[in-house]
Amino acid sequence: MATVRIPTPLRKYTQGKEEVSVTGSSVRELLANLESAHPGIKERICDEAGAVRRFVNVYVADEDIRFLDNLDTAVKDGDEVSIVPAIAGGR
């Protein structure tokens, strides 16, 4: 089980929860399971081709998966996975 931190704009899919527990040995599996538990959320994170959207950053234990193995980045039990929009919004 990994802990996934959900940014404010996506909490409508998680009943307002800031963190959810999800299983998966890779980010790809984890996002698939996140979608099963919270339908609609994956489309906000990934594009039609399944890649992480350009403006979304996914971190596994504080490391950006773009600098690891992208969607194939391994996720261990107890890891914290953060989904963070690349920007903060508002001027």
Added chain:
Amino acid sequence: MNGMAHVIDPTGEPAGLAIARAPVLRGRVDSVTELIGDTPLVRLRQIERDCPGVELWAKCEFANPGGSVKDRAALRIIQDALARGDLPPGVRLIDSTSGNTGIAYSMVGAALDVPITLVMPENVSNARKQITRAYGSEIIFSDPMEGSDGAIVHARRLVDARPDRYYYPNQYANDSNWLAHYHGTAPEIWAQTGGRVTHFVAGVGTSGTIMGTSRRLHELGAVHCAGLQPDDAMHGLEGLKHVPSSLVPPIYDGAVVDETLWMPTEEGWDMAERLAHQEALFVGHSAGANVAGALRLGKRLVAEGKPGVVVTVLCDRGDRYFLPLRWEKHYVW
């Protein structure tokens, strides 16, 4: 007379010198704050090819000395606060900002000797933090997961705890914000287009630009004004707000705009790239979104068989958004 030809000049100076001096005087100001506003309007000749018969123009807000459209609001907010006596010596101006406003406050604050404290989400780019610090501002970070709304809440908490230390102008609720555009951006656009402007489009951030410019343009003529928002709460158009899912800025009044354009992040980002390639305008993503919105209006006019003069805003330059390099992977956004 000794037979040499003399040029008679009423100022007593040789004519050549007088001509050389004129542009020097015109470009000379007493303070950096006088360089804010009166930005150039540039025609987008290449993008315009997609909507033949319609003119597309953009205000070069990146030409402001702090590098963005936010210089206008920051100057007006601080000038008005000083005039009201809200910023006596020892009181710091504090506000929540993800970047450009912070840079603008920092520059104007340094120019007018007003100390500045900024609250920003920890995930804003490192460059933003360094620029504001360069002007001597104090930075306090809020939770990156809470976005700009989290920064607003955090700033309010600090002010509530020390009301004697801080003046909180709250750009989202401050009339000086939109008035800067009512008295500046709008009349400039009107004059620069010779009153020919038919459409104006700008993104909603604090909504200062769209509210102030639209209000004045509506008074000056029959100008159709469109507010532009990200199409989803989860977006990558820095500076813009998806109003339905955000704290609604008190200065935002939906009745002021004639319509809202919903902009996907990718469309805005792609247009920002195209502007750099085709117009040699390397601008930020919100500027890209604004031009994408202007082009949509242009294409709609073409479909309706109408001409038009569409004006939008280039909020800032693209070099404010450089991505980290691979060896800088431990960056904090």
